Amino acid sequence: MTFYRCADLRLSDVKFINSPKTHVLIQACKRISIANLHISSPKDSPNTDGIHIESSQHVDVRATVIGSGKGGANVAVEDIRVRYASFNGTTNGARIKTRQGVTGYARKISFEHLNFTSVENPIIINQYYCESTTCKNQTMGVKISNVSYIEAFGTSITPVAVSLLCSETAFLKTWDLFCAATGNPTFLIPSGKSFQVGAVELRGPCKSSNPHIQLAGNIVAPNFLWRSATETSSWIAINLVDGLTIDGRGSIDGRGRVWWDCKASKILSVYGSNNFHLGGGLTVTNSPGKHITFNMCNYVTIDGINIVSPGDSPNTDGVYMQETQHVKIQNSFIGTGDDCVAIGKGSVDVNVTNLACGPGHGVSIGSLGAGRFWLREEHFVRADHFNQVYNPIIIDQYYCNGPRGQCANEPSWLGDWCHGHQPCLQPKHGLHGDCHDDINISSGISEKPATSYCLNVHGSIQGSVSPPVSCLH
Numbered sequence: 285m286t287f288y289r290c291a292d293l294r295l296s297d298v299k300f301i302n303s304p305k306t307h308v309l310i311q312a313c314k315r316i317s318i319a320n321l322h323i324s325s326p327k328d329s330p331n332t333d334g335i336h337i338e339s340s341q342h343v344d345v346r347a348t349v350i351g352s353g354k355g356g357a358n359v360a361v362e363d364i365r366v367r368y369a370s371f372n373g374t375t376n377g378a379r380i381k382t383r384q385g386v387t388g389y390a391r392k393i394s395f396e397h398l399n400f401t402s403v404e405n406p407i408i409i410n411q412y413y414c415e416s417t418t419c420k421n422q423t424m425g426v427k428i429s430n431v432s433y434i435e436a437f438g439t440s441i442t443p444v445a446v447s448l449l450c451s452e453t454a455f456l457k458t459w460d461l462f463c464a465a466t467g468n469p470t471f472l473i474p475s476g477k478s479f480q481v482g483a484v485e486l487r488g489p490c491k492s493s494n495p496h497i498q499l500a501g502n503i504v505a506p507n508f509l510w511r512s513a514t515e516t517s518s519w520i521a522i523n524l525v526d527g528l529t530i531d532g533r534g535s536i537d538g539r540g541r542v543w544w545d546c547k548a549s550k551i552l553s554v555y556g557s558n559n560f561h562l563g564g565g566l567t568v569t570n571s572p573g574k575h576i577t578f579n580m581c582n583y584v585t586i587d588g589i590n591i592v593s594p595g596d597s598p599n600t601d602g603v604y605m606q607e608t609q610h611v612k613i614q615n616s617f618i619g620t621g622d623d624c625v626a627i628g629k630g631s632v633d634v635n636v637t638n639l640a641c642g643p644g645h646g647v648s649i650g651s652l653g654a655g656r657f658w659l660r661e662e663h664f665v666r667a668d669h670f671n672q673v674y675n676p677i678i679i680d681q682y683y684c685n686g687p688r689g690q691c692a693n694e695p696s697w698l699g700d701w702c703h704g705h706q707p708c709l710q711p712k713h714g715l716h717g718d719c720h721d722d723i724n725i726s727s728g729i730s731e732k733p734a735t736s737y738c739l740n741v742h743g744s745i746q747g748s749v750s751p752p753v754s755c756l757h
Contacts (some may be wrong), residue, residue, distance in 0.1 A: 349372065
């Protein structure tokens with residue numbers, strides 16, 4: 285049933301069932317009252333919106349039960365009020381969607397006293413809506429404002445019960461207010477809530493010397509290939525924000541599985557930000573590529589974080605850093621498909637303490653790339669626990685990142701830092717190093733003892749080392 289250019293319409297006490305497409309279409313109407321409707325179609329029926337409203341004003345939907353294959357109340361206009369509605373087995377419940385590439389507004393929208401039963405997306409705003417696979421990953425000029433949800437109850441059959449996938453412009457306005465605040469501002473993601481957001485850049489500098497993001501709830505990435513807001517290929521890019529703390533027992537879910545067969549991106553990249561703190565029980569999971577990266581940062585502390593992705597997920601380093609100094613990673617769990625911690629070029633004074641690592645490729649210094657780089661002594665790994673690890677301790681100057689057999693069989697040029705207590709060494713001397721404190725690694729394979737292997741290595745042992753390392757004295 286379609287209502288076009290109607291005014292002062294009253295529609296009530298009607299049952300709609302098994303529509304070929306949209307059950308009730310309200311188009312270019314004013315002052316509409318809808319009450320006590322019952323709308324139903326099979327869950328797999330395509331494009332069978334319950335009520336579709338467009339280009340209309342002053343619409344009131346109340347005491348209505350909707351169970352259709354696609355969508356419940358789907359609004360994108362002005363002065364819309366949906367009250368006492370029940371959604372049973374629908375794909376979407378209270379949804380606002382705007383198609384890519386269009387302009388307009390959606391404002392003064394209220395959802396009140398809603399009941400959801402086994403709904404896939406109970407509450408959803410989607411400004412990236414696309415009906416085909418050919419849409420560009422873009423938002424649009426539709427401005428959404430003055431939207432409220434009051435007393436909504438029920439069950440969701442997906443983990444993300446509240447999905448707010450808005451234009452970056454809306455999210456960044458909130459960030460701008462937070463970043464401009466003085467004193468001790470806190471950006472709160474509330475407990476028990478999951479919010480889906482698009483790719484954003486959170487840019488400073490901020491006025492506060494200690495801005496705080498408290499992530500008690502969950503942030504979820506779009507479940508499609510998004511386009512980064514910066515050149516860092518990151519879902520969330522934090523640039524030039526000093527003193528920032530991100531903590532809480534919520535989670536950041538990159539939903540990376542859709543990326544793992546193509547070019548990887550990152551969940552969180554931090555650039556040019558000093559005195560950065562991350563932890564407090566926070567979980568970062570399922571990155572498209574590297575989970576957290578630091579570049580050109582000073583004084584970084586990661587304490588009490590959980591980074592988790594499947595062991596077969598490609599290039600999903602837990603923490604990666606380069607050109608970054610004075611880093612502490614402690615009291616954390618990292619289990620991914622690549623390095624738990626990767627320390628790249630220009631990194632100085634890195635301490636990894638009390639880390640549980642696995643699955644993954646361990647704690648790696650490198651790859652240090654082409655050309656000549658200097659490796660300082662100021663990297664420490666303390667009190668780490670290895671469980672079912674292929675190579676617990678390994679230094680490899682013949683590492684090849686290309687197909688086997690296509691790399692030249694030559695070591696990299698990796699010198700030592702020159703200072704008063706450590707003279708410069710020529711590359712021909714190979715690697716000079718020390719094993720400090722006790723090392724005790726046994727084989728996890730029955731009847732095969734743990735062994736060691738050396739090539740062009742000179743060094744010493746302090747404490748006990750098992751298995752024995754013949755090149756160290």
